[in-house]
Amino acid sequence: MTDPLGAAPGGAGTDALGAVAPHGNDEPVAPLVALPSAPTALSPTRLRSWQVVLGIVFLLAAATASVVVGPAGLPAAAVLEEIASRIVPWHLHPGLSATGAVVVWQLRLPRVTLGVLVGAMLSLAGASYQGVFANPLADPYLLGVASGAGLGATVAVVDAAQLQHLPFDPVPVAAFLGAAVAVAATLALGRSRRAASAPVPLLLAGVAVGSFFTAVQTFLQQRNAPDLEVVYSWILGGLATAGWSQVLMILPYVGVSAAVLLSTRRLLDALSVGDDESTAIGVRAARVRLIVILAATLGTAAAVAVSGLIGFVGIIVPHAVRLVFGPSYRRILPLAILFGGGFLVLADLLARVVLSPAEIPLGVVTAALGAPFFLVVLRQSRRSF
Numbered sequence: 001m002t003d004p005l006g007a008a009p010g011g012a013g014t015d016a017l018g019a020v021a022p023h024g025n026d027e028p029v030a031p032l033v034a035l036p037s038a039p040t041a042l043s044p045t046r047l048r049s050w051q052v053v054l055g056i057v058f059l060l061a062a063a064t065a066s067v068v069v070g071p072a073g074l075p076a077a078a079v080l081e082e083i084a085s086r087i088v089p090w091h092l093h094p095g096l097s098a099t100g101a102v103v104v105w106q107l108r109l110p111r112v113t114l115g116v117l118v119g120a121m122l123s124l125a126g127a128s129y130q131g132v133f134a135n136p137l138a139d140p141y142l143l144g145v146a147s148g149a150g151l152g153a154t155v156a157v158v159d160a161a162q163l164q165h166l167p168f169d170p171v172p173v174a175a176f177l178g179a180a181v182a183v184a185a186t187l188a189l190g191r192s193r194r195a196a197s198a199p200v201p202l203l204l205a206g207v208a209v210g211s212f213f214t215a216v217q218t219f220l221q222q223r224n225a226p227d228l229e230v231v232y233s234w235i236l237g238g239l240a241t242a243g244w245s246q247v248l249m250i251l252p253y254v255g256v257s258a259a260v261l262l263s264t265r266r267l268l269d270a271l272s273v274g275d276d277e278s279t280a281i282g283v284r285a286a287r288v289r290l291i292v293i294l295a296a297t298l299g300t301a302a303a304v305a306v307s308g309l310i311g312f313v314g315i316i317v318p319h320a321v322r323l324v325f326g327p328s329y330r331r332i333l334p335l336a337i338l339f340g341g342g343f344l345v346l347a348d349l350l351a352r353v354v355l356s357p358a359e360i361p362l363g364v365v366t367a368a369l370g371a372p373f374f375l376v377v378l379r380q381s382r383r384s385f
Contacts, residue, residue: 126314152178
């Protein structure tokens, strides 16, 4: 019997998966872009408690800043008293009026919570993709999630008159389905007998599917010019319409996806030394890659369905974590959740306050922060050739 995540019996123990040095005579297929050096027996791989505490502190600080700061001008101390009055078991006098309480509980808190979920999911998915494809420039949209979600949302906006009788908002549902269909098409087209050692066909299939879906989306936009503003508003991403219903909508998908991806962190350390070497120690690279792709797609599709297309989060955060805490995915994946959630919450805070009372699209803020970082990563990657 084999491990459901791909480790065959007789291989190295799980504690050694993150500390395997390359061996064997076969040259593994080179990735599109080289990753930083894989973890070895001499590099630390275990997640330390202080690292988790640091991530939690960063996340809580970002969430607190986002809750107390806003165009409504609510006193920070009063906001914190209002929250504490409903959390602590002893009686505290609420610090806000009824209107202020509505702003905190129905506007700011669900927005912060949704930002944490979306940021954590995009960061975790990006880190996982970088692991299975050995490509530091991989992000959650690599296999067509973005183009599929964009096409689905565009169809829902264009056909809004025919869908208005539905008891739910059709745009998130259509975006989720579009993302799922795009990745399914990528997997079908990129399937190869050598998929375990040559993921390049899968990446090329993702490019082809993404281009096709984007072309169809552009055609629909051209034929329905009055709906362009709504479509572009969704594509640029944002959390302005966040509510508790959206939080509850994506929470199960994000939870399941995160649990599966975290369970593969030792196997990703094994894959980082190459498919041939990982196969030699009993790790089924093709199976691990498929599990990661499916889990990351599930969570990413749910995230973009409610937030739109927010770019660069899946590149910035995993690489920042890798640079600070090391290359082991035993550290990168858990810490990407904490720092990814905090990063997106801070980016959303900037989007709200820079041009207050107007808002900058969240995707614009993350792109402005991510583009320079992307160039730094690309420059470092080119040095490794």
